[in-house]
Amino acid sequence: xxxxxxxxxxxxxxxxxxxxxxxxxxxxxxxxxxxxxxxxxxxxxxxxxxxxxxxxxxxxxxxxxxxxxxxxxxxxxxxxxxxxxxxxxxxxxxxxxxxxxxxxxxxxxxxxxxxxxxxxxxxxxxxxxxxxxxxxxxxxxxxxxxxxxxxxxxxxxxxxxxxxxxxxxxxxxxxxxxxxxxxxxxxxxxxxxxxxxxxxxxxxxxxxxxxxxxxxxxxxxxxxxxxxxxxxxxxxxxxxxxxxxxxxxxxxxxxxxxxxxxxxxxxxxxxxxxxxxxxxxxxxxxxxxxxxxxxxxxxxxxxxxxxxxxxxxxxxxxxxxxxxxxxxx
Amino acid sequence: xxxxxxxxxxxxxxxxxxxxxxxxxxxxxxxxxxxxxxxxxxxxxxxxxxxxxxxxxxxxxxxxxxxxxxxxxxxxxxxxxxxxxxxxxxxxxxxxxxxxxxxxxxxxxxxxxxxxxxxxxxxxxxxxxxxxxxxxxxxxxxxxxxxxxxxxxxxxxxxxxxxxxxxxxxxxxxxxxxxxxxxxxxxxxxxxxxxxxxxxxxxxxxxxxxxxxxxxxxxxxxxxxxxxxxxxxxxxxxxxxxxxxxxxxxxxxxxxxxxxxxxxxxxxxxxxxxxxxxxx
Numbered sequence: 001x002x003x004x005x006x007x008x009x010x011x012x013x014x015x016x017x018x019x020x021x022x023x024x025x026x027x028x029x030x031x032x033x034x035x036x037x038x039x040x041x042x043x044x045x046x047x048x049x050x051x052x053x054x055x056x057x058x059x060x061x062x063x064x065x066x067x068x069x070x071x072x073x074x075x076x077x078x079x080x081x082x083x084x085x086x087x088x089x090x091x092x093x094x095x096x097x098x099x100x101x102x103x104x105x106x107x108x109x110x111x112x113x114x115x116x117x118x119x120x121x122x123x124x125x126x127x128x129x130x131x132x133x134x135x136x137x138x139x140x141x142x143x144x145x146x147x148x149x150x151x152x153x154x155x156x157x158x159x160x161x162x163x164x165x166x167x168x169x170x171x172x173x174x175x176x177x178x179x180x181x182x183x184x185x186x187x188x189x190x191x192x193x194x195x196x197x198x199x200x201x202x203x204x205x206x207x208x209x210x211x212x213x214x215x216x217x218x219x220x221x222x223x224x225x226x227x228x229x230x231x232x233x234x235x236x237x238x239x240x241x242x243x244x245x246x247x248x249x250x251x252x253x254x255x256x257x258x259x260x261x262x263x264x265x266x267x268x269x270x271x272x273x274x275x276x277x278x279x280x281x282x283x284x285x286x287x288x289x290x291x292x293x294x295x296x297x298x299x300x301x302x303x304x305x306x307x308x309x310x311x312x313x314x315x316x317x318x319x320x321x322x323x324x325x326x327x328x329x
Numbered sequence: 330x331x332x333x334x335x336x337x338x339x340x341x342x343x344x345x346x347x348x349x350x351x352x353x354x355x356x357x358x359x360x361x362x363x364x365x366x367x368x369x370x371x372x373x374x375x376x377x378x379x380x381x382x383x384x385x386x387x388x389x390x391x392x393x394x395x396x397x398x399x400x401x402x403x404x405x406x407x408x409x410x411x412x413x414x415x416x417x418x419x420x421x422x423x424x425x426x427x428x429x430x431x432x433x434x435x436x437x438x439x440x441x442x443x444x445x446x447x448x449x450x451x452x453x454x455x456x457x458x459x460x461x462x463x464x465x466x467x468x469x470x471x472x473x474x475x476x477x478x479x480x481x482x483x484x485x486x487x488x489x490x491x492x493x494x495x496x497x498x499x500x501x502x503x504x505x506x507x508x509x510x511x512x513x514x515x516x517x518x519x520x521x522x523x524x525x526x527x528x529x530x531x532x533x534x535x536x537x538x539x540x541x542x543x544x545x546x547x548x549x550x551x552x553x554x555x556x557x558x559x560x561x562x563x564x565x566x567x568x569x570x571x572x573x574x575x576x577x578x579x580x581x582x583x584x585x586x587x588x589x590x591x592x593x594x595x596x597x598x599x600x601x602x603x604x605x606x607x608x609x
Contacts, residue, residue: 040462061462062462064458066489067485067488067489069482069485069488069489071447071448071451071481071482071485072451072454072482072485072486072489073451074451075448075449075450075451075452075454075455075482075486076451076452076454076455076458076486076489077455078441078451078452078455079392079441079451079452079453079454079455079456079457079458079459080455080456080458080459081455082390082433082440082441082452082455082456082459083455083456083458083459083460083462083463083465084459084463085459085462087455102445102448103448103451103482106442106443106444106445106448107441107442107448107451107452110432110442111432111433111434111441111442112433112434
């Protein structure tokens, strides 16, 4: 059905190829470990579900079980980085950075410790575990920290690339991804550069700027709307440092922006994009995300729809913001 | 150094601390004075380091977890030659390298950043693990306050070090019995502290934190302990050397005013009236 022209290599069969992004992280970490002996891994009693088991099996001497102690894990990771190691420390995003924010702030970011923080099971799609385990604030609390790079890969292939890129990147970083299988949008050939937004579709009417699994939904929305509106899609996988030029260019080209993230609408990707636009090139904008409330238990797709993160929600937002554009000024 | 020389060095460091705090107009008095002997022992007798090469890879690491007592760390580093003593009076000033709480990127000889309590033992454990993974012989020392044992993170770290038998790690607890709101045993009782550490599989030594022979013997003893991390509980007098500050928790978090500083300096210079000061 698609006649859209993609600006980068995209997996045309993305709607049917479903893989959890954490699998890509797990593969990337093993690969990073093979390439560089300095890479070490720490985990807080969740080795299988955060996909650190392959690394722990391949490099038992470089895997450190910390127990359910995320604050201690952050400090140990910082100390290891000062002995010329590159630690990846993982737990669920609600626990790291949720439980250990001060340790991340002081022991890691202020100290410029070369630690890679891994927040797994992020977003509402964690599902049945309920609100306590659905990290919807982690982007907001990490992107305010000086020195910290914040990355939200869209799929397993990008998660692997991001993991490898972070292993070679100097400085503190946070990477977050969800638990569930989600569409694999990118291919091995799709570029990934930290800090550079990935332009997937160009649009004259509205551009959707998305991260994580919302990128696939944004592409679906653009495809469904293609007969009536020209909709651009940007995968803003790096929330910080933010690619201002790409955001401003999209605002100039489309004149209206929709942001989409599996996170609270306040303080996350939408907030970051709004900050750029307000100062550089204000245009009508609608943020898609969880609207300042806690989640609940339920199946992932039921929750995604209920909390306004469905493809139809994106389509409605695109139409609304396009209307608003006509009334602006 | 002889014990006498160490005592005189510690006394000079105490005077410097008073001068630094007076100049800064804010900061903590009791802790730095109480730990002057332990820091002197560490920097002049125990730690393997090169002041002219502060990032020498084989140096012993010292992590100050209770960052608020940093005036004693700064003074010891300057006396040891890590940076000019003339810089000490810039403590807490705008543009100074001597921040109110230590920052690893600012000053030679500072290994980590600290201030929020409870973080330093974890940082030190990471270094000790890193040394073990890299087959390095250097040791890691962590300075902890007693009050920060209220923090949960500290006990996460104590559990971890015990499990991992980090015998290249020595923690030194400044057991001065005070914290901001009062005596530790009133705010949140810690005793029996030694038994707690033993129960977490640590090797425990207790010393008089103002007796150089005891301090140095314990620090050397810890090097010979196998398959356990060592904690040295150093019993110290907060405000040590200044009569009106000793054992008074009100001096935990404030600096002396001009007259108080003069009184304190006179007392330190005359060794409590035992000798005549050249300044008199």
